[in-house]
Amino acid sequence: xxxxxxxxxxxxxxxxxxxxxxxxxxxxxxxxxxxxxxxxxxxxxxxxxxxxxxxxxxxxxxxxxxxxxxxxxxxxxxxxxxxxxxxxxxxxxxxxxxxxxxxxxxxxxxxxxxxxxxxxxxxxxxxxxxxxxxxxxxxxxxxxxxxxxxxxxxxxxxxxxxxxxxxxxxxxxxxxxxxxxxxxxxxxxxxxxxxxxxxxxxxxxxxxxxxxxxxxxxxxxxxxxxxxxxxxxxxxxxxxxxxxxxxxxxxxxxxxxxxxxxxxxxxxxxxxxxxxxxxxxxxxxxxxxxxxxxxxxxxxxxxxxxxxxxxxxxxxxxxxxxxxxxxxxxxxxxxxxxxxxxxxxxxxxxxxxxxxxxxxxxxxxxxxxxxxxxxxxxxxxxxxxxxxxxxxxxxxxxxxxxxxxxxxxxxxxxxxxxxxxxxxxxxxxxxxxxxxxxxxxxxxxxxxxxxxxxxxxxxxxxxxxxxxxxxxxxxxxxxxxxxxxxxxxx
Numbered sequence: 295x296x297x298x299x300x301x302x303x304x305x306x307x308x309x310x311x312x313x314x315x316x317x318x319x320x321x322x323x324x325x326x327x328x329x330x331x332x333x334x335x336x337x338x339x340x341x342x343x344x345x346x347x348x349x350x351x352x353x354x355x356x357x358x359x360x361x362x363x364x365x366x367x368x369x370x371x372x373x374x375x376x377x378x379x380x381x382x383x384x385x386x387x388x389x390x391x392x393x394x395x396x397x398x399x400x401x402x403x404x405x406x407x408x409x410x411x412x413x414x415x416x417x418x419x420x421x422x423x424x425x426x427x428x429x430x431x432x433x434x435x436x437x438x439x440x441x442x443x444x445x446x447x448x449x450x451x452x453x454x455x456x457x458x459x460x461x462x463x464x465x466x467x468x469x470x471x472x473x474x475x476x477x478x479x480x481x482x483x484x485x486x487x488x489x490x491x492x493x494x495x496x497x498x499x500x501x502x503x504x505x506x507x508x509x510x511x512x513x514x515x516x517x518x519x520x521x522x523x524x525x526x527x528x529x530x531x532x533x534x535x536x537x538x539x540x541x542x543x544x545x546x547x548x549x550x551x552x553x554x555x556x557x558x559x560x561x562x563x564x565x566x567x568x569x570x571x572x573x574x575x576x577x578x579x580x581x582x583x584x585x586x587x588x589x590x591x592x593x594x595x596x597x598x599x600x601x602x603x604x605x606x607x608x609x610x611x612x613x614x615x616x617x618x619x620x621x622x623x624x625x626x627x628x629x630x631x632x633x634x635x636x637x638x639x640x641x642x643x644x645x646x647x648x649x650x651x652x653x654x655x656x657x658x659x660x661x662x663x664x665x666x667x668x669x670x671x672x673x674x675x676x677x678x679x680x681x682x683x684x685x686x687x688x689x690x691x692x693x694x695x696x697x698x699x700x701x702x703x704x705x706x707x708x709x710x711x712x713x714x715x716x717x718x719x720x721x722x723x724x725x726x727x728x729x730x731x732x733x734x735x736x737x738x739x740x741x742x743x744x745x746x747x748x749x750x751x752x753x754x755x756x757x758x759x760x761x762x763x764x765x766x767x768x769x770x771x772x773x774x775x776x777x778x779x780x781x782x783x784x
Contacts, residue, residue, distance in 0.1 A: 380416070465560075480746075491629075492613060507534045543615050572590045603615070609628075626659065627762040629725070647672075647673065652669050678714050
């Protein structure tokens with residue numbers, strides 16, 4: 295009975311292969327076209343891409359195996375593997391907080407700054423590859439793969455995950471199979487981001503991963519079956535999305551073994567540590583050729599051990615790591631702004647922007663006491679500049695120019711300040727109106743028990759964006775009032 299069912303399944307899979315190839319070709323064509331120019335078109339394009347992927351996954355589910363064991367089942371073997379291969383991690387252990395989540399906790403007492411574990415290079419899976427291997431030769435001869443180390447690392451992980459005797463099997467067995475990143479959201483869950491500043495980034499990421507998969511599928515299809523690596527024989531979108539998600543949520547950088555440059559890396563054990571506010575406490579020790587982690591805080595047995603992932607915004611955490619951090623001191627919201635080519639002072643303003651220079655990718659409101667990045671403040675001051683004042687500033691040294699434009703304790707002029715804060719207040723107000731809900735409606739919705747975890751996560755993020763905009767608006771209003779009071783006193 296078992297053999298008959300398996301042969302029927304294999305026969306059905308073979309019949310579906312031409313259909314799968316045709317849909318993947320359509321997916322590659324769709325994701326290689328020019329990007330949509332507005333939000334509505336981009337959403338419609340996303341729906342079309344999602345429909346193609348749904349069709350592909352329905353066909354491919356016939357070839358995928360079920361994963362029934364829990365991550366926690368493999369933790370003892372993982373601990374043995376670490377010890378056998380020279381990892382020093384006796385002060386801490388990986389533990390399972392649920393069927394799907396893991397963390398690291400203290401076994402002994404240690405103080406902030408003490409070394410708590412180190413992971414030698416031999417345990418670290420990197421994007422470094424040899425052209426003498428079959429996978430390495432494919433990477434070396436492909437223009438896309440040569441410049442995308444994240445894709446290379448994902449493919450290396452996939453390859454190892456399909457090898458029963460892989461050196462990294464104890465590590466791969468404890469890696470998560472499910473994620474809360476937007477790549478795993480349903481269409482309905484993703485729609486909770488309508489109006490959000492991050493939706494554009496999410497849709498572009500979704501499109502990019504779909505394109506990568508379709509592109510690689512076409513490459514692997516041309517390789518003779520006898521030459522294919524195991525993961526290439528049933529290269530499914532679900533498997534690729536899993537590998538990409540592992541890399542996206544856990545990647546680090548370490549020095550190349552050759553000493554030239556850095557490589558992307560998956561560092562076992564370290565990547566089981568969750569994030570909290572603080573400072574970097576991990577490093578790569580060249581003398582021992584290992585990754586070293588020091589205690590961020592003091593811990594006693596049973597305490598969860600955290601590390602600092604870096605000064606990242608909640609939108610970054612949401613898109614690339616699938617979580618939202620409540621007490622994020624580094625949170626910010628990017629605001630898209632530019633100088634119109636029809637502006638009569640376009641040349642003068644762009645000249646000033648390049649003199650400082652202003653990083654247009656860092657135009658954002660923040661949750662700091664002064665809720666603007668220096669780049670946003672400088673941009674707005676230049677954006678609102680008069681011709682006479684602009685020409686005067688153009689004669690300044692770079693040092694003086696940076697002080698005048700980036701330092702919020704000084705002013706370009708009273709008139710300029712009024713324009714800056716009026717413009718930003720209006721801009722934030724317009725951005726708030728783009729959301730289909732208010733902050734108060736989000737508060738009410740988040741109290742509901744009917745929402746999926748992904749929808750709750752999306753709602754928390756969009757609510758947080760509104761809080762940043764509201765704070766910036768309030769600051770603009772207060773600053774304008776102070777300027778007005780100063781004028782009246784004179």
